[in-house]
């Protein structure tokens with residue numbers, strides 16, 4: 001069981017100074033209050049322990065309380081227990097060589113964002129993520145890619161290598177067009193693309209299985225990848241040769257357009273709603289929210305299988321859900337032995353879990 005027990009915040013967005021202790025008998029924590037009281041900001045202050053941009057894709061200078069940008073002394077501390085061990089995590093925003101830096105400490109020793117993930121992961125759902133379900137391909141692909149990166153370092157490395165090698169290839173296309181060097185780079189890019197395509201399909205299959213086993217009663221969806229260039233990737237050499245050829249054929253076009261016309265973005269992705277028998281693009285807002293949660297919860301089961309601790313942050317998750325769907329969601333998240341944070345504008349939204357939750361009223 002992972003849980004935050006104490007929080008101290010100094011100069012984080014709307015919070016100048018804020019301390020909070022959580023009753024550790026509860027694993028469901030509900031923050032409620034009017035629009036603009038700081039519900040999302042509170043969860044956001046945790047999210048910065050997990051990535052560089054928080055819940056809303058902010059830069060470090062967005063964190064300082066407005067009108068107090070000279071007071072560079074943001075500090076967030078959480079006391080957290082995971083697997084019955086206590087940890088003190090702190091981050092401070094400091095200005096070094098006129099640049100803002102986030103310094104993270106675990107029990108007074110420096111630690112990286114990657115290092116933290118060994119102890120705790122923050123998984124979230126925010127209203128900003130709703131558009132993943134109805135807005136085109138790239139948001140969907142990025143969402144899945146991010147989840148894969150969380151559990152598979154080789155995947156993140158492949159993405160980085162792909163970006164580096166393809167940028168280098170475009171540079172060579174623009175300058176020397178050295179045939180030998182281009183050939184070597186295209187082979188590397190093709191290998192990176194192959195790794196990324198196979199890992200995406202493997203992950204989708206695993207997630208689909210988890211959904212089938214664990215989340216059928218919630219909302220069943222299926223993640224499907226496809227690509228116009230091939231139907232399967234079983235033969236690695238054939239696939240890589242196919243990609244090398246495709247890259248070679250696209251050289252002129254790439255040079256003119258200054259971008260990769262065959263790339264990891266050529267993968268098509270569909271979230272297929274099994275109940276409505278259609279892509280989630282055409283489902284209702286509440287159905288889309290449930291489908292998104294299905295994937296997030298399936299990812300949580302994967303983390304659990306890998307013995308990784310996580311805390312769930314559900315910002316406004318219930319706002320488009322009817323009572324019956326919220327009850328279903330509650331039953332699903334209750335199966336995890338971990339802390340779950342919810343936000344909402346009204347306490348009544350959480351009637352279903354009135355006796356099971358620790359309620360915090362922000363005003």
Ligand SMILES: Nc1ncnc2c1ncn2[C@@H]1O[C@H](COP(=O)(O)OP(=O)(O)OP(=O)(O)O)[C@@H](O)[C@H]1O
Pocket residue numbers: 012013014015033034035036037038039040041042062063064065066345
């Ligand atoms: N850097 C900042 N400095 C000071 N205030 C900020 C900063 N960034 C955001 N805010 C303010 O913090 C307030 C609380 O924002 P937050 O998103 O946490 O509200 P909320 O309680 O989640 O509201 P809602 O119910 O509308 O989602 C907002 O009024 C916002 O303008």
Ligand SMILES: [Mg+2]
Pocket residue numbers: 039040041315316343
């Ligand atoms: Mg909010």
